[in-house]
Amino acid sequence: MSSWRLEKTLLGLLLAVCGAGALAQASASSQRYTGLGRPATPAEVQAWDIDVRADFKGLPKGSGSVAKGQDVWEAKCASCHGVFGESNEVFAPLVGGTTAEDIRTGRVANLRRSDFPGRTTLMKLSQVSTLWDYINRAMPWNAPKSLSVEEVYAVTAYLLHLGEVLPADFVLSDANIAQVQQRLPNRNGMSTAHALWPGKEFGGAPAPDVRAAACMQDCPVEPRVASMLPDFARDAHGNLADQNRNVGPQRGARTAGPKVQAAAAGAPPVPGQAGAPATATAIATATAADAPGKPSDAARARSLAQSNSCTACHAPDKRLVGPSWNEIATRHAGQIDYLSGKIRAGGSGVWGGIPMPPQSLSEADARVLAGWLATGAR
Template structure:
């Protein structure tokens, strides 16, 4: 090694040490504490979360699936909520319908500006990647992320066929999905001519970010007036809640004190039973009061517990109830007892 190279390496090492010392001196105790929190995510952890698929198809995994394969998966895992042909609005808004061959040719759905009584997914969605990504991440509703990449391709192909976007013998894959994008009925439906997007408009406020000597407390300068707060009554009672929500109790119905122990009602909410059932009225499934009346005076606790655990359909109509294998035995007994006491 030449003397010149040795001297250069020594100079670089000295510079690095000096810069490192300056950085450590400049860091405040608060910054040092923040820097010590957590750790760098491993590649496996990043990969487990980094699953989104973009409109330019970045993130799309390799795979393929046929329309016929998608129909089998759909019938077994999707039709109970969306209908055999994606047309049902019993649980969710329809996925298929409202598009025409002219829409596919033009790339804009004409019925979005007409008197169409409802808007389906295929009427609104502009990118096929959105369909693929949502199915992959969030479906089926009771078992999200349980479909393989090939199954997602197949289900997406089946939906596209129902919308007359691809033929019945079509195989959707990572190699031809970009071509399919060019036939989406509303592919030209996204615009930038609204709101402050893409950022050339003027905001309504002139606030500046506080970088130092910021206020220690925040004062609420405006709020909904008291006379307007309860104008629409108890909104929670007017909607079918899916999961926890934020809100304030209506003045006419003050919030009840939370129970100290695990009750049937609390467990029914925890295990998402209330997404399909209500205490006193039919939603997707029967009300708990109807179940209690049907089995009044009968010893059916074990039967109902098995029914909840295994899932099934037929007793209250064609809509199936998904299995609830995650509920513990003790919680299951509590929920069944609470249901049978419902009024």
């Protein structure tokens, strides 16, 4: 037999052996994993099937008063959403912007105003079932699904009372929630023109456009997002990010003055010209550079606080979700090791019941932050 025929025969035998081995392995695997898993029990399905539809299907029987809701709110909700639903510098406001006329018509007039400073939850809410469902499944944020049925009814009633939808002595229940729906300020504000759910229930809306052809030639160029204001006009009315908004924590664009803008760009300031908006890191660097002590360490610490979202829960001089930088610096002056460990490990109970999750910083970065806090949080 020639050599090439011998090689061909051997290769065929090798492939046959490998194929048989693979079949045997597949057969063994299928036998090994037979009977894996089981159907979910009705109780397990029910534990997850908790959504409440707009027609209130799925809503559990129960009730809760506005008075009870106030107690629950102040204990479990006010730390993030404010005593009166006005919120704080982190979360959007829940109440505000609606009127008695809106309750009568079911359309919130301020939603049509381009000059209104913000959109609260009660301005946009069109279904009370959505409010009940979200509170039930997601609140409070550090212990979702921990509220009882009575507490969910009560908190929903209290929130609607804050928006002057319900009186102070009202008891919300599964028996009267449909009547409460007829008092929502924006109950008639939901549009069905998008045709995402075509059908008779939406008046025979046309089918949604889900068959658009992809552009394959002469496609538009990639859009570039830019400010509508020219650079020289950005700072005409001061730094918008530092100005108050009369409805909750609506933040404006950061239009810092020429000194910080120039520091961000690495160029000397131009008198009378603001330039492009500075980044958070650049602003932190410029601010820290003016401080006594070690400006480079302070700048790095402030940059770390920004990039790791520490500023979502902590502010320089007042409490948000957690204590202020000043409070931490006062209580734990000089305690670099303690603060560094706390930053990386997280915890709760020191400043209240709301936990701080562990931060995924390196030990070196955590010590930079800890050192900045322990020396006064300049």
